[in-house]
Amino acid sequence: MKIIVCIKQVPARDSQLKVDASGRWIQEGDLSFEINEPDAYALEEALQLKEKHGGEVIALCAGPARASQTIREALAKGADRAIHIEDEQVSTWDTLGLARLLAKAAAAEKPDLILTGLQSDDLGSGQTGVVMAELLGAPSATIIMAVEVLNGNIRVKQELESGWFQHIDMPLPAILTIQSGINKLRYATLMGIKKAKSKEVKRLTTAELGGATAPTATTERVYLPKKAKQTQLLEGSAKEAAAKLVEKLKFEVRVI
Amino acid sequence: MSGILVITEERGGVWNRMSFETLAAGQQLASELGQSASAAVPGQGSGALAAELASKKLDKVYAVDHELLNVYTADGFTAALEQLIRKVQPDYVLFPHTYQVRDFAPKLATRFQQVLVSDVIAIRKEGGPVFVRQLFQGKLNADVKAGGTAPHFVSVQAGAFRAEQVQDGSAQVETFTPELNAAAIRSKPQPPFRESARAVDLTAAEIIVSVGRGIKEKDNIAMVEELAKALGGELAASRPICDNGWLPMERQVGSSGQTVSPKVYLAVGISGAIQHLVGMKGSKTIVAINKDSNAPIFEVADYGIVGDLFEVVPALIEEVKKAKG
Numbered sequence: 001m002k003i004i005v006c007i008k009q010v011p012a013r014d015s016q017l018k019v020d021a022s023g024r025w026i027q028e029g030d031l032s033f034e035i036n037e038p039d040a041y042a043l044e045e046a047l048q049l050k051e052k053h054g055g056e057v058i059a060l061c062a063g064p065a066r067a068s069q070t071i072r073e074a075l076a077k078g079a080d081r082a083i084h085i086e087d088e089q090v091s092t093w094d095t096l097g098l099a100r101l102l103a104k105a106a107a108a109e110k111p112d113l114i115l116t117g118l119q120s121d122d123l124g125s126g127q128t129g130v131v132m133a134e135l136l137g138a139p140s141a142t143i144i145m146a147v148e149v150l151n152g153n154i155r156v157k158q159e160l161e162s163g164w165f166q167h168i169d170m171p172l173p174a175i176l177t178i179q180s181g182i183n184k185l186r187y188a189t190l191m192g193i194k195k196a197k198s199k200e201v202k203r204l205t206t207a208e209l210g211g212a213t214a215p216t217a218t219t220e221r222v223y224l225p226k227k228a229k230q231t232q233l234l235e236g237s238a239k240e241a242a243a244k245l246v247e248k249l250k251f252e253v254r255v256i
Numbered sequence: 257m258s259g260i261l262v263i264t265e266e267r268g269g270v271w272n273r274m275s276f277e278t279l280a281a282g283q284q285l286a287s288e289l290g291q292s293a294s295a296a297v298p299g300q301g302s303g304a305l306a307a308e309l310a311s312k313k314l315d316k317v318y319a320v321d322h323e324l325l326n327v328y329t330a331d332g333f334t335a336a337l338e339q340l341i342r343k344v345q346p347d348y349v350l351f352p353h354t355y356q357v358r359d360f361a362p363k364l365a366t367r368f369q370q371v372l373v374s375d376v377i378a379i380r381k382e383g384g385p386v387f388v389r390q391l392f393q394g395k396l397n398a399d400v401k402a403g404g405t406a407p408h409f410v411s412v413q414a415g416a417f418r419a420e421q422v423q424d425g426s427a428q429v430e431t432f433t434p435e436l437n438a439a440a441i442r443s444k445p446q447p448p449f450r451e452s453a454r455a456v457d458l459t460a461a462e463i464i465v466s467v468g469r470g471i472k473e474k475d476n477i478a479m480v481e482e483l484a485k486a487l488g489g490e491l492a493a494s495r496p497i498c499d500n501g502w503l504p505m506e507r508q509v510g511s512s513g514q515t516v517s518p519k520v521y522l523a524v525g526i527s528g529a530i531q532h533l534v535g536m537k538g539s540k541t542i543v544a545i546n547k548d549s550n551a552p553i554f555e556v557a558d559y560g561i562v563g564d565l566f567e568v569v570p571a572l573i574e575e576v577k578k579a580k581g
Contacts, residue, residue, distance in 0.1 A: 181499025216404035238567035
């Protein structure tokens, strides 16, 4: 089975974010970056499917030069090779523009299965996988919690709302968006890190894939949200703040 | 092209309540643009539900009715709604941001060379409409303008608009029969199921102490459990804790877990991503303990302690025990 996993590099989860001078994006200078968490689960699922059924796992990533670190980590965990669509302008594209390039790069590989995370931790639009499926003419299913291969088809377990699930049977090739928690993430081994250094990373430019397309939806402004509620902050040392909270719970909320 | 088309959602003849929130958003957008709103109800035999919307302030209600829409499939719904949109030619198509919409709306938008402006929390008017959506798990907001050629596609977040604000009026109900081909529907869904009966019913709890990623390690959860016990409450968690297997899934609060509204919800080390907030923001009093003063949980918290939970929680256990004598 040939599996492509689309991964994205995003700011680390506990980053302190500041809006940049343009007011349309964040200051990236002093941030550290990591793999988008749902994509890490998609990669793990691909590696497990390969271990069960054989084949190849290719990591596909569109991002600036710094994304090569995340690609290396995917190779260290066990991806066989990688494709890096390298462009410093990736954050200015919209989902359709990005998906067009990813789909073109993926199509050339003729994969049996494409996996990606259900959404990114930064933009959170949750669409890239589904849009790629439409562009490639492949069936798709989202928010997937299990993947089983059955004689050339797959059976997936899709998460519905409020604790419900359903199984869906679909033909290959297909595109799935993977939910966090579908599996247990592995760590890269020392051997894996060593091997990753000699694995192939194919670099593609945007121009080679037909060029970037102008975004349809545009972000005009990025800002800190206004609070919906006035939060009473309880200050002081841990002990003082705890004592103040117990006061509130006892005399205002009346649950103690 | 003009008008707003709201795509509603039902399952087995029962409305998803977010349909009405989206209708309210559609009516609001229509009045700001000086246009009219219509609604579509896709499904098999959707006429009965469509008729329920005849008393709302809408131009038309389309019962998008076909036997192949009996159960949801991405291929079936995309094809049916593509045909309806090409006929109606609206400026904006609005959806509730449900799991089902996430499954097909991006595909539908792509057929019109458009993107879905997803998970919108507010619509403002500045010349044209500006859609507000969250970035970075709710840490930042972004103002987004839809561009390109209409129709524009927008999905609205649960709770962002109020269902009871749907305006009454009258609407003409029309049946729309799409041309669908069974062979073109590639995925075969099986009936929905639940993993297991829930042993823990968090919805009955008066006090919930909920733990998130900030707890760092499984062994540290005991500390939060002790706090829950001291307060006489139930222990709950955000999704990553259950994903890691640190607590069973049945203790998960949020869009994929339980929706709770206790007297007090105490969030320990939970940043407050929207998937979590939708499950607990109806709580009467919300307390947040978090080291990041910009964490979105503080947007809904009544009381907050900005600090290290590993210092605050033990202190709190001691104070609660003291107060209870």
